[in-house]
Amino acid sequence: MFTPTKDSALARLADFVPRAGRDYATLRNHEDLAHVSVLSPYVRHRIITEEEVLRAVLARHSPQAAEKFVQEVFWRTYWKGWLEMRPTIWADYRRDLAGALNEIQTQAGLRQRWEAACLGQTGIDGFDDWARQLVDTGYLHNHARMWFASIWIHTLHLPWVLGADFFLRHLLDGDAASNTLSWRWVGGIQTLGKAYLAQPDNIAKYTQGRFRPEGLAQSAASLPCPPHPARGPLPVSGTIDPGQRTGLVVTEDDLSPDWLLDKISPVATAFVQTTDRRSPLQVAPIVTDFVAGAMRDCNDRFAGQLGRVSFISADAVDDWRKAEGLEQVVMAYPPVGPAADALRQIDAVRMLRTYDLDAWPHATHGFFRFKDAIPKLLGRIKGLAVL
Numbered sequence: 422m423f424t425p426t427k428d429s430a431l432a433r434l435a436d437f438v439p440r441a442g443r444d445y446a447t448l449r450n451h452e453d454l455a456h457v458s459v460l461s462p463y464v465r466h467r468i469i470t471e472e473e474v475l476r477a478v479l480a481r482h483s484p485q486a487a488e489k490f491v492q493e494v495f496w497r498t499y500w501k502g503w504l505e506m507r508p509t510i511w512a513d514y515r516r517d518l519a520g521a522l523n524e525i526q527t528q529a530g531l532r533q534r535w536e537a538a539c540l541g542q543t544g545i546d547g548f549d550d551w552a553r554q555l556v557d558t559g560y561l562h563n564h565a566r567m568w569f570a571s572i573w574i575h576t577l578h579l580p581w582v583l584g585a586d587f588f589l590r591h592l593l594d595g596d597a598a599s600n601t602l603s604w605r606w607v608g609g610i611q612t613l614g615k616a617y618l619a620q621p622d623n624i625a626k627y628t629q630g631r632f633r634p635e636g637l638a639q640s641a642a643s644l645p646c647p648p649h650p651a652r653g654p655l656p657v658s659g660t661i662d663p664g665q666r667t668g669l670v671v672t673e674d675d676l677s678p679d680w681l682l683d684k685i686s687p688v689a690t691a692f693v694q695t696t697d698r699r700s701p702l703q704v705a706p707i708v709t710d711f712v713a714g715a716m717r718d719c720n721d722r723f724a725g726q727l728g729r730v731s732f733i734s735a736d737a738v739d740d741w742r743k744a745e746g747l748e749q750v751v752m753a754y755p756p757v758g759p760a761a762d763a764l765r766q767i768d769a770v771r772m773l774r775t776y777d778l779d780a781w782p783h784a785t786h787g788f789f790r791f792k793d794a795i796p797k798l799l800g801r802i803k804g805l806a807v808l
Contacts, residue, residue: 422459422558422559422560423462423463423559423560423593423711424714425462425468425711425712425713425714425715425718426468426714426715426718427468427469427677427718427719427722429463430460430463430468430469431469433458433459433460433463434458434460434469434473434474434477435477437457437458437459437460438477438478438480438481439481440455440456441458441478441481441482441487441490442481442482442486442487442490443486444456445457445458445487445489445490446486446488446489446490449489449490449493450564450627451564451627451628451629452562452564452565452627452628452629452631453629454562457562457563458474458490459560460474461497461560461593461594462559462560462593462594462711464494464497464594465497465593465594465595465596465599466673466674466675466676466712466715467674467675467676467677468676468677468715468718468719469677470677470776471494471497471498471776472776472802472803472804472805474494475491475494475799475802475805476802476804476805478490478491479491479799479805484796484799491795491799492792492795495780495791495792495795495798496599496788497596497598497599498776498777498780498781498784499780499783499784499788499791500596500598500599500602500603500784501596501598501599501756501757501777501781501784502655502777502780502781502782502783502784502791503598503602503784504597504598504601504602504756504757505655505656505756505757505781505784506652506653506654506655506781506784506785507649507650507652507653508653508757509650510601510602510605510649510650511597511598511601511757511758514582514585514601517580517582518582518583518585518586518701519701521580521582521583522583522586522701522702524580525583531579534577534579535579535583538552538573538577538579538584538587539552539587540552541553541556543577545572545576545577545634545636545637546632546633546634546635547565547568547624547628547631547632547633547634548568548569548572548573548634550632551565551568551569552569555569555587555588555591555592556591556705558707559591559592559593559705559707559708559711560592560593560594561592564627566588566603567603567607567617567619568619568623568624569584570584570603570604570607570608570617571607571616571617571618571619571637571638572619572634572637572638574604574607574608574616574642574644575616575618575619575637575638575640575641575642576619576636576637576638578642581604581605581607581608581610581644582604584604585600585601585604586700586701586702588600588604589699589700589704590699590700590702590703590704590705590708591705591707591708592708593707593708593711595699595708596758597756597757597758597759598756598757598758608641608642608644609641609642609644609646610644610645610646610647612787613646613648613649614646616641616642616644618637618638618639618640618641619634619637620637621633621634621635621637652785655781655782656754656771656773657773658754658771658772658773658778659751659769659770659771659772660770661684661685661749661751661770661772662748662749663685665748665749666688666746666747666748666749667685667686667687667688667747667748667749667750667751668687668688668689668690668691668728668741668742668745668747668749668750668751669681669682669685669687669689669690669691669727669728669750669751669752670690670691670693670738670750670751670752670764670767670769671690671691671692671693671716671719671752671753672693672694672695672752672753672755672760672764673694673695673696673712673715673716673760674753674755674756674758674760675753675755675774676715676716676718676719677719678719678723678753679723680774681751681752681753681772682723682726682727684751684772685751686726686728687726687727687728687751688728688729688745688747689727689728689729689730689731689741689745689747690720690727690728690729690730690731691730691731691732691733691738691741692716692719692720692730692731692732692733693733693734693735693738693760693763693764694709694712694713694716694732694734695735695759695760695762695763695764696708696709696712696713696759697709698735698759698760698762698763699759716732729745735760735763735764735767738750738764738767739767749770750767750768750769750770751769751770751772752764752767752769752770752771752772753771753772753773753774754771754772754773754774754777755771756777775801775803776802779798779801780794780798783798
């Protein structure tokens with residue numbers, strides 16, 4: 422379904438733009454992918470950026486006509502900003518996942534139910550199809566993701582962290598913030614006490630009658646709901662010293678480094694893939710291959726501007742820096758998640774995009790408060806012609 426290149430992302434964007442207004446607003450909840458952009462694998466890795474998507478859509482539609490789609494773009498931004506101010510949520514998820522993985526090694530019944538869910542062998546109409554579709558394609562419609570997570574948590578009574586891990590291992594757009602916080606929301610621990618329950622009639626309506634599962638939970642599972650941690654400070658962008666011999670590190674979180682190449686002329690560039698850090702279990706080859714291909718495409722697109730290019734692991738960055746005689750390493754700031762974990766100890770100037778610097782401070786509470794800032798945020802995007 423997805424070719425990991427910028428050209429493919431732009432072609433998919435151009436195809437979707439005419440449908441980003443009324444069609445998207447009225448039909449986006451239908452499982453038919455014809456009514457959604459299917460751009461998330463590209464946006465997640467910034468093969469194509471949020472700004473590019475918004476410019477293209479708002480060059481064709483008014484902000485009012487494209488309101489629902491614009492909000493969807495900003496949901497991803499909101500989740501990232503919210504988690505940046507509460508990074509212990511990610512650390513807690515990783516800790517609880519390790520505990521749940523230990524439990525499936527010692528509890529045969531739990532292991533069998535978990536394996537059946539991952540393999541699509543539960544006998545639940547729709548759920549099994551979505552499990553197999555995810556494994557086969559690396560993608561699920563957002564509405565199907567909600568139904569799937571609800572059935573996993575509330576009907577199958579499986580630990581939500583195992584479900585979030587299943588998604589991260591298989592989703593091409595697997596993202597620490599969007600994935601973790603969305604699963605928490607379905608479970609009723611993100612918006613405290615407000616869980617999402619999948620309903621057979623809703624599933625039948627939006628799958629055009631393909632699925633109408635029986636026996637779904639009519640009440641939410643009781644999950645521990647600790648209060649959210651206090652908000653911490655947001656990161657600040659680093660300062661580049663133009664007089665130093667500089668190298669560039671490119672991660673899978675930002676594969677459009679042109680904004681950094683406007684500031685530096687690297688003598689060497691290291692592409693550092695950390696896809697394997699998304700889970701303690703094996704990440705699906707379809708995900709690993711997509712990211713590797715996107716990194717090669719990035720190298721091809723910016724050939725001649727990157728200096729000597731290396732493809733290395735996170736553990737090899739220090740050795741690469743010494744071998745290249747670098748006085749300074751610059752990288753796009755990796756948000757809370759696997760790449761940030763892998764590169765935490767690296768001495769580097771971490772640069773934040775203006776888009777993130779503008780938007781993240783508004784992610785203090787719920788999305789509806791964040792939504793009030795969207796018109797102002799659109800006005801700050803360079804080159805955006807708002808009709």
